[in-house]
Amino acid sequence: MAAATTRNWRTQHMTSHHAVILGAGAAGTAAARALAGQEGIKATIVGQTDETPYTRMLIKGVAYGSSSPELIRLPMPQADFIADTAEHVDFESRTVHLASGTTIAYDSLVVATGSQARGLEANVPGAQQAARAGTLVALHSLADAMQLREAILACGRNARVAIYGAGLTASETASALQAQGHEVSLIARSKIPGVATFGRSVAERIAAHHQSRVSTFFGRVISEIHPIPDATVVTLDDGTDLIVDLVIIALGTTPVAPAPWRKGEGVDVDDRLHAHGLEGVYAAGGVAVHHDHHLGTWRIDHWDDGAAQGTHAARMLLHSLDRGEDPGPYRPRSAYMAMIYGRMIAGVGYTGYPDTPIDRSGEEFIVLHEHGDAVVGQVALMQSGRCISGDSASMRPIPRGRHRRRLRRSCQSGPDEDHARVTGDRDVSESPRRHRRRTTSHGGPPACAPSPTRIVVSCSQWVDRLLPPDQRACDGSRDHRRPPSPSMPFSRSPDTGPRPRQTLSKREGVTMPRLSRLTPETAVGASRDLLGELVGRHAHVGDMVSTMAHSPAVLGGYLQLSRSMRRAKLDRKISERISIAVQAQQGCRLCLQSHVAAARSLGISDEGIELAHAGSSADASLAAIIVLGLQVYREPMSITDEQIDNLRAHGYSDREVADVVGIVALNILTGAFNLLAGLTPGNAD
Known part of the structure; x- marks a missing residue:
């Protein structure tokens, strides 16, 4: 057969x-x-x-x-x-x-x-019994997530949770559960957990945040797990007994x-x-x-x-099969982000090698991971909502020698002015420092170098650039011309004015924005009038708006919808939470960064932003309308009569419920356009 x-x-x-x-x-x-x-x-x-x-x-x-x-x-x-x-x-x-x-x-x-979740050692007494009882779970698959959710809900109150492991998944889980009011005990075999994931410098800082918010048992291992009525006892190798409702295993994957x-x-x-x-x-x-x-x-x-x-x-x-060019050797340059206790961990490349901190004096800093003569990865720790750039989480990589020393001095000079990106006619809110940078006569940055929160060069580009020539990617993602100097972030064109520096896209390995910016002088038809009106009103428009000018219909539709949604009845703190949840799933890093910054400016807590990123909230009424927004985005057919009745019971009017559709539609338009145009935090103005 x-x-x-x-x-x-x-x-x-x-x-x-x-x-x-x-x-x-x-x-x-x-x-x-x-x-x-x-x-x-x-x-x-x-x-x-x-x-x-x-x-x-x-x-x-x-x-x-x-x-x-x-x-x-x-x-x-x-x-x-x-x-x-x-x-x-x-x-x-x-x-x-x-x-x-x-x-x-x-x-x-x-x-x-x-892969699959790495489990406990086979010789830990009681582990199999706890797994069968549903009190010992992992968090790697959707089935794991459903089991964890049911176990927490079964407690009927704030749960007592022991998490074994302190890497990325364990840290995010501890942060989210602590923000929801659960009692978290974090157990790790290493005295400084997370070094293999983040590097020692970042791991030490995250460990300090763990110790200030949850109960920590670092340098310990689980030696036994046994049930008692209505609870589970976790015994550590030093004899400590922890009485918990649930044990989450987060020891990496195999x-x-x-x-x-x-x-x-x-x-x-x-x-x-x-x-x-x-x-x-x-x-x-x-x-x-x-x-x-x-x-x-x-x-x-x-x-x-x-x-x-x-x-x-x-x-x-x-x-x-002779169907394409040789993409060359694979080099890890992808980025990741995590929200841990309101801090954003942003990394790119391979971070398994020892790290070199650039600045450790403040709450925000960057470290390099080097192997031989090359920078192969970077990790940054920063406050959520601060400006980051590149392919989802890239930071300005640090060149060697005098350039590294110069940046270290600039990092110690104090934080730069924060700036917010907002949707609407004026796509970017300008700070005086950003204005000076854009109008510098030689096209380069101002004399005072930016702090880590204002770094705008793609890290993945630098990781590639610092490799020996025979080790660089040759998959069409590199521009084979001479790369731009780090001191010259713009190349000028007589037709379109300053253009963003070339960056690498995490999705396709493509290097530059796919569509060019237009100005009132280079746009035609209705777009010329629309851009002229915006420039006259605000003196500047952002890259998204100027790129949208290729299509007068899209630009006009965006501006009309954006202006109309300013009259929405739904509270803006709620709409920003919905926007964060939608953009986290749609994958537009530029939009996500903008909405996180806007949420912080409205006074939304770091924990609230973190939960919105996960599509939820500690407040049941907020969680209900965020979920509605995600359903409108992904599967509006799944919305039920009972769900709308529940929203009304939470106090939302029909007008506010209808506003959700407009908010999601605006996010789909901006996010999809930025993704199509190749606009990222690293190449957008």
Whole structure:
């Protein structure tokens, strides 16, 4: 039967190249998108049995927020999809054996099966019993998130929660649960937890924040877990007993791959993401264990880097078929962000090597992660809502020698003026310092260098630029012209005026905004009149508005909707929370940064911003309307009569409920346009 099934697949795809992608997460769907539309190539995604693909980075909103699982469904690319777990790969016959007994033939294979949560040591007494009772959970999958949510709700009160681990997931979870009023105990094996994730400098600062807000037990391990009536006792190796309602295990992840790869070992790949010794097989994402001359042996398991690896693997596949240029060696340059106790942790690249702090005197600082002669990653700690830039979380990388010393001196000179970005006619609120910078005669920055919160050069570009020439990416993402000097952030064009410096996009590896800015002099028709009116009123318009001028219909529609929504009855503190939740899912980093800054200016607490980012709020009435906004954005058909009645019971008028649609529509318009135009915090004015 299996042989017949294999022959059927071969017959169906004999006229095309069949690329089978194992895994429907970040890496798998990104690989499928990169292959979509390629003539003569058929892509098939093989997901987990009985599982609808979802965005894993959003499960926290399900676990301790108000998001429903439907809201985090992952849009699928144009490819065949099979929900049937891959169990074994036969490399000789080039077939994949699925859990149902079906066998699929492949010409090329991309393994993107991801990872699973690392569990407790097998010899910890009581662990299996607690897991069966539902009081010992992980937070890695959607199923984990649902189990955690149910366990917290079952307490019927603020829960007593022990979290074992203090990396990124553990820290975000501790922060969110503490903000909701739960009693959190944080246990970590290291005395300074999180060094492998953040670097020592940032880890020390985060550890101090943990110690000031939750009960911490650093340098300790769990030796026993046993139930008592209505609670669970967690015993540490020093004899300390913690009485809790729930234990969350957050000890990192291990790769998951089908046989014949060994359990927990992943798929070894070279710097082109080829699986070692296997023709036509690639691996990407959390399952891939990299071995290269640039970083040695390494593995990264976060969403954006998984997507970048998936795209790179697909491009390598296309190159092997003479369908595209060689994308070159894969270098991790993706960014991530986390909100921990109202502080934003923003990182980019690979942060597994020792770090060099640039400034540790204040609450905000940047550290570099260096390997050999190259800066391979950066992490910054800053107050939420402050200006960051680049591909979701990039900071100005620090050149060596005198440039590094100069920036260190500038960082010690004190914080710069904050500035807010707001939607509307005037896209950017100018501070005097920003105005001086833009009008400097030589086009460069002012004499006084900015503080870490005003750094506007893409870190991922610097990570690439500081690599030796033979180690840089050659996937079309680099501009092969001489790179601009760090002191010259703009190149001038007689037609369009100052243009932002080239940056690297985390999504496609593309380098510059895709659409140019227009001015009243270069725009035509109705756009010329609209821009002229705005410049006359505000003296300046931001990059989004000036780029929208390519389409008078879009620009006019945006301005009308923006002005109309200023008359919305819904309180702006609520609308900004909805905007943060929507942009966190839509993925427009520029919009998200703007709304976070606006929320802070309105007096919304760091905890409130953090919960809005997860699609929730500690206040039930706020959580209800934020969830409505997310449903309007993702799946308006799921809105029910009972849900609207519940909003009325919370005191919202029908007009305020209707306002939510306008708020979401405005966010979709601005976010989608910025993503299409390639505008990011690093290249937008």
